[in-house]
Amino acid sequence: MLKKELILRNPLRQLGFETEDILPAGAIGAVLSHAGVGKTALLVQLALNGMLRSRNVLHISLNDPVNKVNLWYNELFHHLAGRYEGAQINSLWESVLPHRFIMTFRVESFTVPKLEERLSDLTEQGIFSPVMMIIDGLHFDESRRSDLNDLKALAAKNGIHIWFTVRTHRHESSGSDGLPVSFSAVAGLFDLVLELQPEHADVHIKLLRGSGSTPVGSPLLLDPSTMLIKDKEL
């Protein structure tokens, strides 16, 4: 069955974490890279993996409108399911769509209380209860510490885990831990930090900080042409 095959094919399993979700409920993780390297693509794939396993995903974008975010999901899903028949893919896509909810905010007006209110609107009416949240486009520095603390509390309260995208800049220097200096100020709040590093024609997915066992097997790559996660051997 297509759904099962897509889940089994998921190379994220090789990141070697104890649970399929990588992050447990209440935990927060970050994906770091320069602009355009593939942070959103990676998180969308994590989301798709969750949706295929009937987990509800709340995707929050501070950059893009609903249609554009939808396009990401559409494109990546169809790449993932590429070699299967059109009707099968469409039918599966229709069945996993209800597991995703997209919310967009303007960067300047995004606040945690606002997010909490929106989330309550959904959960209290039984409309949508996410287990995974993606927050794409939040800017990070020391001033965000209290927001991150609040978001962590929100995650714990609602049994959600949250992924963030963190844009780093070429001109920024890294600290001794390999993390950009501006991010270091809040890095301690994160349970897991992945970094996307372009190296020649590939984009490597590197674990900078994380709990759980050491990843088994070869490092993971992002294929720049499709933005899909792939095994190094492929």
Next chain:
Amino acid sequence: MSSTVEKVRNIGISAHIDSGKTTLTERILFYTKRIHAIHDVKGKDGVGATMDSMELEKERGITIASAATFCEWQGHEINIIDTPGHVDFTIEVERSLRVLDGAVLVLCSVGGVQSQSITVDMQMKRYKVPCIAFINKCDRSGADPARVIAQLHSKLGHNAVAMQMPIGLEADFRGVIDLLSMKAFYFEGENGEQVRSDEIPAELLAAARSKREEMIDAASLFSDELTEAILEESSIPDALIIDAVRKGTLLRKFTPVFLGSAYKNKGVQPLLDAVNQYLPCPADVENTALDLDHEEALVYLLPDSSLPIVALAFKLEDGTYGQLTYVRVYQGTLAKGAVIVNTRTGKKTKVGRVVRMHADQMEDIEAAAAGYIAALFGIECASGDTFVSPGLNLTMTSMFVPKPVISLAIFPKDNKSQINMSKALNRFTKEDPTFRTHVDDETNETIIEGMGELHLEIYVERMKREYGTDVDTGKPRVAYRETITQRAEFNYTHKKQTGGSGQYGRVAGYMEPITEGDEDFIFDNQVRGGSIPTQYIAACEKGFLQCLAKGPKMEFPVTGVKIVINDGASHAVDSSDMAFQAAARGAFREGYAKARSVIHEPIMKVVVETPTEFQGGVMGLLNQRRGMIVGAQDEGPMTVVEAQVPLGEMFGFSTVLRSSTQGKAQFTMEFALYRQIPQSIAEKIAEEFALRKKSAA
């Protein structure tokens, strides 16, 4: 009429509901001296704007049918079609865009890019219509043109570039700064008819310079000369910039943006200048037709008045003097007395009167040359027909026509109403291909079909007013469909050989769901060796088609089915077309019973714009209606919620939405896709079907 086609502009004004299109057109007609007084759309003087000629339009404050008019500005002839914004009238916008060369996309400076703007933009893309944008209502509280320009980028993917800057906003909106001439423009006089140019206010000069640089930079992508001039830091002539912007606009890679407030009489005259400068003339647009004598080979049409005529009928209206047919002439000259041929029917006609339209008033002309829009009297045709000179056999590509998604039974209250209702329906269906009517075989009810509740509501109202027909309406019915989900074989023999002339036919093969493409039905004849004689193959197909019209499950149309016939048998005496049609019908029923059929329902894309405080409630309403919410977009004080909701759950939604949001939210709805219904709904429909059958019996 203008003698050179270079100075002609055929434009449409398209946008979301209530963006101010009709007011804008009214102002355009006034400034071009086409009319001599301005009337507000919902005016206290009870007259209403010139373009909203139907009573219903004036009363509701919405534009229903498209109206055409022309005017002149700075030596150019501009033909304008005012188009409705409601999604229920999309066919009017589709038709207009098919025949126009350019468009003005009107946006509200507060609402910005709204759901119908997105639909209209898609329509413009489909017909490759270049456009300029006009951000209207800059005098309104909350006006934010910069935000609207950003939305043009993010929501519509336009390379939108400001050609002006506002001088003040909201109540303080006083004029505009033209970034080309670097002058400020103020609109004075009782109706803003006097345009005064002045120096740019000192406090806005730096910003204006910066914006001008951005504009020139964006335009330079379309002109090497302009790029050179920038690099050489030499002074840049206006003509060079205009030329570059025009090139970009015609390629649909640049959208010049203008500002104003039509209601406050500001910014309209510069918009007219922009129409002349940046939108295409008929010669700039490539138009093609299909040559039916050469296997539909593509033929390029030239806007040359001396060539044979090629014209497209895009709108029909039944007036006091008979049918009025609006045409766009793509080639040749459509003159009084000319002989033209309708390619679809083959019928020859001599052209009687040729008129030029101004909303609901007419002006007789001698001829309409290539590139122009005119109207003809006394021509029997359907919307979308092509007219050519004798000797040509060309057809313009058919216009895309969406299928109806909702139907409703109507019952005339008395005999007189019955007669008038027939007349009304006959006229409306000829004018609007998305509005259809038929009589239900079983119940004998007259059924009307359309694109939405409002669409049908308006026609019922028009029947009452224009034909004095009082009708009652039944509950709206959703256009469900049946389809199959697995392959099934059939092998059916139709035999009646009990004496006298008999019937015999056997049809064997299989049916399967269509998995790729949008086709409703594919018939594949794989019969070999004459097991079904060739002359009966068409009868087989006909028999299958008859079954598709009313599915065996619940008599809904059957779609998405591929039927392959690969064997059969015939009788030398008893086989006939009738026999094989019957055999095919039997074969269909046999296969269908094994093919795991399911019911599909139309799913609508519903977009609700609501004040953020009501967002939760709106999502609840959609959720209660089996809606799947795709997303919620924060737009400052407003939130836009997009959902997919079954059409069957949407009836009465507007009333509920209004009461839940203090009337502050609005929504649009358009067909998205067909999807399988849940089991519980399938059971409910089956019950209703059984009840209907019982009462009909």
